[in-house]
Amino acid sequence: MSLLALENVEVHYGGIRAVKGIDLVVEQGELVCLIGANGAGKTTTLRAITGLAHAGGRIVYDGEDIAGAKPHEIARKGIALVPEGRGVFPQLTIEENLAMGAYTRSDRQAIAADVDRVFTLFPRLKERRRQTAGTMSGGEQQMLAIGRALMSRPRLLLLDEPSMGLAPLMVERIFEVIRLIASEGVTMLLVEQNARLALEASRRAYVLESGLVTLSGEASALLHDPQVRQAYLGE
Amino acid sequence: MVNGLTLGCVYAVVALGYTMVYGIVQLINFAHGEVVMIGCMVAFSVIVALAPTGLPPFVIVGAGIAAAVPACMAVGFAVERIAYRPLRNAPRLAPLITAIGVSIVLQHLALLVWSRNIIAFPQIIELKLFHFGSSETSAAISNIQIAIIATSVAMMAGLLLLVYRTRLGIAMRATSQNPQVAGLMGIDVNRVISATFVIGASLGAVAGAMVGTYYGIAHYQMGFLLGLKAFSAAVLGGIGNLAGAVLGGILMGLIEALGAGYVGDFTNVCLLDRFLPGFSAVCEASPESSLFGSNYKDVYAFIVLILVLVFRPSGLLGERVGDRA
Numbered sequence: 001m002s003l004l005a006l007e008n009v010e011v012h013y014g015g016i017r018a019v020k021g022i023d024l025v026v027e028q029g030e031l032v033c034l035i036g037a038n039g040a041g042k043t044t045t046l047r048a049i050t051g052l053a054h055a056g057g058r059i060v061y062d063g064e065d066i067a068g069a070k071p072h073e074i075a076r077k078g079i080a081l082v083p084e085g086r087g088v089f090p091q092l093t094i095e096e097n098l099a100m101g102a103y104t105r106s107d108r109q110a111i112a113a114d115v116d117r118v119f120t121l122f123p124r125l126k127e128r129r130r131q132t133a134g135t136m137s138g139g140e141q142q143m144l145a146i147g148r149a150l151m152s153r154p155r156l157l158l159l160d161e162p163s164m165g166l167a168p169l170m171v172e173r174i175f176e177v178i179r180l181i182a183s184e185g186v187t188m189l190l191v192e193q194n195a196r197l198a199l200e201a202s203r204r205a206y207v208l209e210s211g212l213v214t215l216s217g218e219a220s221a222l223l224h225d226p227q228v229r230q231a232y233l234g235e
Numbered sequence: 236m237v238n239g240l241t242l243g244c245v246y247a248v249v250a251l252g253y254t255m256v257y258g259i260v261q262l263i264n265f266a267h268g269e270v271v272m273i274g275c276m277v278a279f280s281v282i283v284a285l286a287p288t289g290l291p292p293f294v295i296v297g298a299g300i301a302a303a304v305p306a307c308m309a310v311g312f313a314v315e316r317i318a319y320r321p322l323r324n325a326p327r328l329a330p331l332i333t334a335i336g337v338s339i340v341l342q343h344l345a346l347l348v349w350s351r352n353i354i355a356f357p358q359i360i361e362l363k364l365f366h367f368g369s370s371e372t373s374a375a376i377s378n379i380q381i382a383i384i385a386t387s388v389a390m391m392a393g394l395l396l397l398v399y400r401t402r403l404g405i406a407m408r409a410t411s412q413n414p415q416v417a418g419l420m421g422i423d424v425n426r427v428i429s430a431t432f433v434i435g436a437s438l439g440a441v442a443g444a445m446v447g448t449y450y451g452i453a454h455y456q457m458g459f460l461l462g463l464k465a466f467s468a469a470v471l472g473g474i475g476n477l478a479g480a481v482l483g484g485i486l487m488g489l490i491e492a493l494g495a496g497y498v499g500d501f502t503n504v505c506l507l508d509r510f511l512p513g514f515s516a517v518c519e520a521s522p523e524s525s526l527f528g529s530n531y532k533d534v535y536a537f538i539v540l541i542l543v544l545v546f547r548p549s550g551l552l553g554e555r556v557g558d559r560a
Binding site for chain 2: 050051052070071072075076080081083087088089090091092096099100101103104148152
């Protein structure tokens with residue numbers, strides 16, 4: 001059984017159908033990416049999964065339909081989102097932001113161990129642990145957003161445009177960590193505009209166009225697909 | 236000065252209620268003054284009922300407060316649930332107007348229950364004055380004032396502990412900074428907002444009971460002016476900022492008390508006659524009268540509000556400015 005399966009999911013914003021009935025599957029332990037142009041419905045799809053947007057159709061997670069559930073209920077089932085634009089709490093310190101990620105947990109020792117683990121992944125965060133998040137650079141905030149999502153020990157991690165607005169070096173660093181987390185067996189659904197990086201890191205991929213899935217398959221195959229190469233890899 | 240400090244503490248506690256709610260939902264809860272009034276009224280009813288029993292006065296007042304707090308918590312909870320929650324995603328103006336409506340509804344509910352008359356609190360606590368100097372005319376503080384200041388300080392400290400040291404507190408701060416992401420962290424945002432209203436209302440309840448005991452009177456419209464002044468205090472300190480509300484409240488109390496006490500002397504008609512023409516006739520007729528006597532005390536709060544809005548719209552301790560109006 002798949003960890004996550006979207007069946008004919010639709011999302012409307014006012015009169016506009018941003019997502020027009022898509023099917024998508026994420027198996028336990030795999031890294032799947034969702035690529036597509038601006039406005040194709042990638043972020044909306046993630047918002048539907050996390051309960052931030054009202055969705056039609058079925059969103060089956062761990063055998064249970066979670067369409068229509070509240071964001072905090074979905075978070076408590078083990079789905080974490082690293083939102084677009086990072087969404088750190090600007091006036092909380094790094095440590096407090098990480099503590100927020102572990103809000104649903106009460107096992108103090110394990111939480112402390114996970115904070116250490118995040119600090120190992122991102123040593124920069126450790127240096128700035130008592131600084132408020134709003135004073136950090138975009139890349140550091142992205143590290144924090146990923147670290148915060150890991151603090152909930154998610155069974156499914158959703159990443160929305162983690163490379164957006166970051167310097168190339170920082171993008172490298174972020175993707176290194178994404179590959180590392182994937183190798184540890186965390187299931188991930190990655191939304192990314194940087195199609196090449198995303199496809200290279202993923203096992204399978206979906207291509208979204210105007211709210212519909214137009215292509216899907218092994219990421220390595222899509223990397224060599226002439227259509228994808230022309231539309232998303234700039235060749 | 237002591238009067239101002241006492242008054243300031245009460246304003247500070249009420250202002251905290253405004254600023255907490257604003258911080259979390261960007262709503263100016265104009266009904267908060269009415270919550271304070273209801274706290275005062277409930278305390279009054281309990282105190283009147285218990286007064287003949289001969290229990291120690293502080294126990295009776297304590298019982299009044301103990302009854303006012305849950306009553307106001309219930310009001311705060313219900314108001315948020317019924318009036319504000321359905322408008323959570325509406326444009327900012329809609330809940331603001333609703334707040335004014337709620338305030339009118341609460342006033343008239345109180346009118347039905349407690350009549351439209353000014354009601355007098357039984358003076359069960361015997362007033363004791365403690366003088367700072369040795370003479371009978373030196374500045375003094377009464378036992379009631381001491382109790383009010385001590386209670387207020389304890390509540391403010393308790394609130395700060397709650398907000399900065401507890402799980403609920405960090406959830407409140409996270410929700411105020413980014414409600415959507417707070418939800419993603421597994422925080423039940425609706426519960427946090429309810430809790431904010433309930434905590435604000437319980438502070439208001441205690442403030443209401445204190446005001447009633449201090450002035451000895453209550454009226455169904457008392458919440459309006461008190462609420463507006465506390466709101467001005469919250470703006471003065473920087474709305475959304477807890478420390479700002481405390482500072483603003485205390486300053487507001489001092490300004491009002493000192494203004495009432497001294498501006499009258501400065502604008503005495505005979506004094507003005509020496510510098511400006513045209514006051515001599517009034518001076519001869521009533522040498523005691525002044526241009527801005529203590530009956531102008533309610534004006535000072537609003538002069539302060541206007542000055543703050545003109546010169547420092549974000550308030551003394553406020554940082555965030557911009558599109559939040």
